[in-house]
Amino acid sequence: MLDIKLIREQPDLVRAGLRRRGDNPAQVDAILALDERRRALIKEVEVLKAERNVVSKEISKLRDAIEREAKISAMRVVGDRIADLDRQISADEAEFNRLLLWLPNLPHADVPDGSTEHDNVVVRVEGEPRQFDFSPKPHWELGEALGIIDFERGVKLSGSRFFVLKGAGSRLQRALITWMLDLHTQQHGYSEITPPYVVKEEVLVGTGNLPRFGENLFRIEGADLTLIPTAEVPVTNLYRDEILEASDLPIFHVAYTPCWRNEQMSAGRDVRGIKRVYQFDKVEMVKFVTPETSYAELLTLVANAEDVCKALKIPYRLLKLCTADLGTATMKYDLEMWAPGVEEWLEVSSCSNFEAYQSRRANLRYRPSPGAKPEFLHTLNGSGLALPRVMIAIMENYQQPDGTIVVPEVLRPYMGGAEVIG
């Protein structure tokens, strides 16, 4: 959510930002009109409420029955008028909030302009793609042959785009999760969180998934709860409606959770393998920081995610996303690992700064100094990393001619010392 004061005082700046993202700038005018009317009504009703408070106090002291009755009936009229105005104000406020919650974040000035994902900028490529002296297989062939991924039984249980991991496949994923959590908690200063995997609607509003991006969510029937699409949602909302001390910041959390995304995509797209599925596991990093530090923190967040790629020794590239691909962030970097079997770059991490956009929605505040007024803090998050695609990258990069897979060195202590899967 944007600051209404910013919209009031610099509407042109907001319109320009919306235009850069390809969003409708006229939203600003609807919000401003409603804001003005709302404030005029508040002014009017507050005068009446002040009057009623004073006269009600007088009534309690009046002994003269006639005078008393006259004031009571006068206040009855005032009370009716107040009720009318309050009704109008709450209707205006509901609409005002609806429009404000719909409004996206504004891109940072340093974000490249663009209209599609093709306008994203490759910042750098790290690592040399392995030269194969045989034709590398896609992970679904390797996984089925090794008996570590079972697609058919996944479909039998839950339908298409669900899968079952077995044996060394399960073990590899569990090793990755544990290793990544250890890396971020022991080397990068994050503290671990295990949140609920279902959340209330207001929590999804807090991160910005609702109302605008609700079409991909799995809702629990009959429970007013939704399965989380990412750990970002519960973890970012951890301190909602709280006022933190400046000395508490920065707070870095890391959480492993399953994630559910009911992606509405064309039936033929990415159906093979585990690249695009309805349920997957992910380790997520979330930062709560003071406003002046958030862009420096974004860079270290990216570096923390890159460390995972480097330690696994898998080639990857860093992308700076353009204005069309920002979601609700002001600035976003993606990490993509090279997968030689499917011959594509796989998005394994997305690192975003939201500035105060989520803080305002979730009411996440801190006190800059003792006694000072509370201010909204800045939130960031980044995958560190998303499991199925890292699994793909490991399987396809570390495969051998006989279809076995070498276990990356850093994972071996987490795999009971195993050096090869197969």
Added chain:
RNA sequence: GGGGAGGUCGCAUAGUGGCCUAGUGCGGCGGUUUGCUAAACCGCUGUAGGAGCAAUCCUACCGAGGGUUCGAAUCCCUCCCUCCCCGCCA
């Protein structure tokens, strides 16, 4: 799931229709006193919105939302949450 007790200012508590501009204690901040610390005493102490250059003032907030009333922390309704007992259960 059944029965009972509750949710009030950072914490603890008082408050059953107007004396509540929510009292008191603790904590916190400032001051007086003081060789230092402590004690004692005095003052201050939330959030949001609005008016004003400012001092300051107004409005709302006693779990949430409705209702009754000239007036609600207090009465009524619905919901949420916490604690205790019983049942069930990983």
